[in-house]
Amino acid sequence: xxxxxxxxxxxxxxxxxxxxxxxxxxxxxxxxxxxxxxxxxxxxxxxxxxxxxxxxxxxxxxxxxxxxxxxxxxxxxxxxxxxxxxxxxxxxxxxxxxxxxxxxxxxxxxxxxxxxxxxxxxxxxxxxxxxxxxxxxxxxxxxxxxxxxxxxxxxxxxxxxxxxxxxxxxxxxxxxxxxxxxxxxxxxxxxxxxxxxxxxxxxxxxxxxxxxxxxxxxxxxxxxxxxxxxxxxxxxxxxxxxxxxxxxxxxxxxxxxxxxxxxxxxxxxxxxxxxxxxxxxxxxxxxxxxxxxxxxxxxxxxxx
Amino acid sequence: xxxxxxxxxxxxxxxxxxxxxxxxxxxxxxxxxxxxxxxxxxxxxxxxxxxxxxxxxxxxxxxxxxxxxxxxxxxxxxxxxxxxxxxxxxxxxxxxxxxxxxxxxxxxxxxxxxxxxxxxxxxxxxxxxxxxxxxxxxxxxxxxxxxxxxxxxxxxxxxxxxxxxxxxxxxxxx
Numbered sequence: 001x002x003x004x005x006x007x008x009x010x011x012x013x014x015x016x017x018x019x020x021x022x023x024x025x026x027x028x029x030x031x032x033x034x035x036x037x038x039x040x041x042x043x044x045x046x047x048x049x050x051x052x053x054x055x056x057x058x059x060x061x062x063x064x065x066x067x068x069x070x071x072x073x074x075x076x077x078x079x080x081x082x083x084x085x086x087x088x089x090x091x092x093x094x095x096x097x098x099x100x101x102x103x104x105x106x107x108x109x110x111x112x113x114x115x116x117x118x119x120x121x122x123x124x125x126x127x128x129x130x131x132x133x134x135x136x137x138x139x140x141x142x143x144x145x146x147x148x149x150x151x152x153x154x155x156x157x158x159x160x161x162x163x164x165x166x167x168x169x170x171x172x173x174x175x176x177x178x179x180x181x182x183x184x185x186x187x188x189x190x191x192x193x194x195x196x197x198x199x200x201x202x203x204x205x206x207x208x209x210x211x212x213x214x215x216x217x218x219x220x221x222x223x224x225x226x227x228x229x230x231x232x233x234x235x236x237x238x239x240x241x242x243x244x245x246x247x248x249x250x251x252x253x254x255x256x257x258x259x260x261x262x263x264x265x266x267x268x269x270x271x272x273x274x275x276x277x278x279x280x281x282x283x284x285x286x287x288x289x290x291x292x293x294x295x296x297x298x299x300x301x302x303x304x
Numbered sequence: 305x306x307x308x309x310x311x312x313x314x315x316x317x318x319x320x321x322x323x324x325x326x327x328x329x330x331x332x333x334x335x336x337x338x339x340x341x342x343x344x345x346x347x348x349x350x351x352x353x354x355x356x357x358x359x360x361x362x363x364x365x366x367x368x369x370x371x372x373x374x375x376x377x378x379x380x381x382x383x384x385x386x387x388x389x390x391x392x393x394x395x396x397x398x399x400x401x402x403x404x405x406x407x408x409x410x411x412x413x414x415x416x417x418x419x420x421x422x423x424x425x426x427x428x429x430x431x432x433x434x435x436x437x438x439x440x441x442x443x444x445x446x447x448x449x450x451x452x453x454x455x456x457x458x459x460x461x462x463x464x465x466x467x468x469x470x471x472x473x474x475x476x477x478x
Contacts, residue, residue, distance in 0.1 A: 082474065158474050179326075226426045229377065242376045279328040282372070284428045 002170040004143040008190070009161040011081055011146040018077045022070060029066070081147070084160050087128035091119060095131070095138030095151040097177060098184040098281065099244050099257040104200070113204050114232065116244030117257045119171075120189045120203075121163055122196035128160045136178065142171035142188050150175055163190035170258070179280035185258025202304075203248050207235025210302050218299025221292045230283070233303065243283060249303045256281065268297050319449050326365045358405030360437035361446040370438030371452050373431055382419065385458060386442040391419060395442045403445060408436045 007013040092103035104113040121127045131140055133151035140159055141148040149159040163169075173184035191199060210216045219236070222228065228238030234247040244257075252262055259278050260266040269276075271293060274283040288296065360366030374380065382391030392400060401411045412432050415422035423432060441451040 156473070224425065226428065229426055275328045280326065282369070284431050287428060 002143060002172070006144055008164050008167060008169065009145045010164070011161045012144055014077050014080060015147055018073060021073070025066065025070070084128075085126055087160060088125040089121070090128045090130060091121075092130045092132070093119075093140060093151070095133045095135075095140070095173065095177070095184075096244075097135050098173070098180040098278075100184070100186045101134075101244065102186075104204075111204050113200075113234075113247075114245045115203065115247065115252075117185075117254065118187045118189060118252045120191060120196055120199050122193040123163050123166055123190050124193070126160060126162045128158055131157045131159060137175050138173045138177050138184070139175035140171065141174035142169050142186075144169040145171075145188060148174045163188070166190050166192055166195070168253070172258075180278050183257060183259045183278050185254075187253060187258065189253075199251075203251070207233060207247070207303075210299055212298065212302070214295050215299040215302050217292075218295035218297070221288070221296050222299060225288065225292075226284075226286065227296075246300065247303065250301050251304050264297060264301065267300060268293060271296065324365065325363060327360075327363065358409070358436045358440065359433050361405065361440060362450050363437065364450045364452070366434050367437040367441050367446065367450050368452050369431075370434035370436070370441075373427070373435055374438055377423075377427070377435075379435075386439075394439050397443060403440070403443075405433075405436050405440065408439055409433065412436065412439075 004012065004019070005016060007016040090105045092101075092105060094101040094103070100117050100119075102115045102117070102119050104111075104115075106112050129140065129149075131149055131151045133153045135153065137153070138151040139148045140151060142161070145163060146159060146161040149157055151157065167190055169188040169190065171186045171188055173181055175181075177184065210219055222233075223237055228236075228240055230240040230243035232239050232241065232245040232247060234245070238246075250262070254260060255262050255266055255270055256274070256278055260270065271286050271288065273285045274281050275285060360370065382389055383394050384391075386394040388394070388396075392398070397403075399407075401407055401416060409432055411420065412427075412435055413422070413424035427435070437446060437450075438452070440446050444451075
């Protein structure tokens, strides 16, 4: 699920081809050297190089040619990866300690959408990611889809890929960024264009007030405790931008940037004591009463 | 000679001790015992306790977390990075409601007349104690080793990583 040897985009395939061809040629040469060495050991005795200077020349030249060829191949792949056509979709990715802010750009303000840690993309289309960092240097890396690109505070950079096959591909921060760098993952969910459009429409849909009375209490608790200072739920008064957006939280597969599966138990544990699950995370333990916690989690589960 | 070098090295290393003590799971002490829940309209509440140290005063990670909260909760909106604006300055030695950790805790948790909001329903006790450490660090009331450096945007020139006018690389021209 998370491997550069299992490419699912033209970009990752180019990198994988380069790697496999280097591996193959390097492997053949290595075996040849080992065989030659064994022959030399078996022969023993003094070897007279007097009449074999030509062989040595061929050997040195051959090494040079192999290295130069790979250099050229490497540059060619890098050159190809640096070129790209006009993207059909642009997604903003901002690295935070230790989560990913994902922003779908759209000319219609009502369709602009911010989510976190899960990127849905249509297959067969070139997607561009505008990369920014909010605090320290991070690196955006979905090995099945393309190479790494650093996110540097104050600089804008970009990365792109075109996913071929629908699937869920794991990505990971690839530049050490602090205590919980290892638990800073994201998922790329590649869907057929139809599925993607359905997801996109559902995710940009306005917030519906909860019908259930427990969930309605949960919304009240959410808004009157500390939650909205850091989190946004589109369509409510919660507009904090410090932590990840919780709009449509229940539709995501993981919690806390790939740390936990998105289940009711994990969500409760996360709210009560995030430090036990991801030590050092900037979210504090929220002192909610059991009934309040139950209500808040019931409410969050309605955010499909 | 060797002994001197070892001595010098330990003197240099000594100040680093306990600075990076991350108390991630620590439950901070509860608000001061005789915590008054209403604020009177004259400066300063009555004496509450003789607490002279906040739980994060000598703790660099806790103070740094307080610094993050200070900007994230928009304290700068009124206190302007500690220099004061609509609200009083926090860097000087003037304290309307006292400079002790428990007094600053009360100012943040309860709010104060003329604009300071009540934060105790929004921030957790731990977060308020972290803010207390940062606010006290602004005027040098906490140990120097635990104080954060000035934030980048208050420096005379921007940090190297934030030099302005960087052109986006590899993006499409509009």
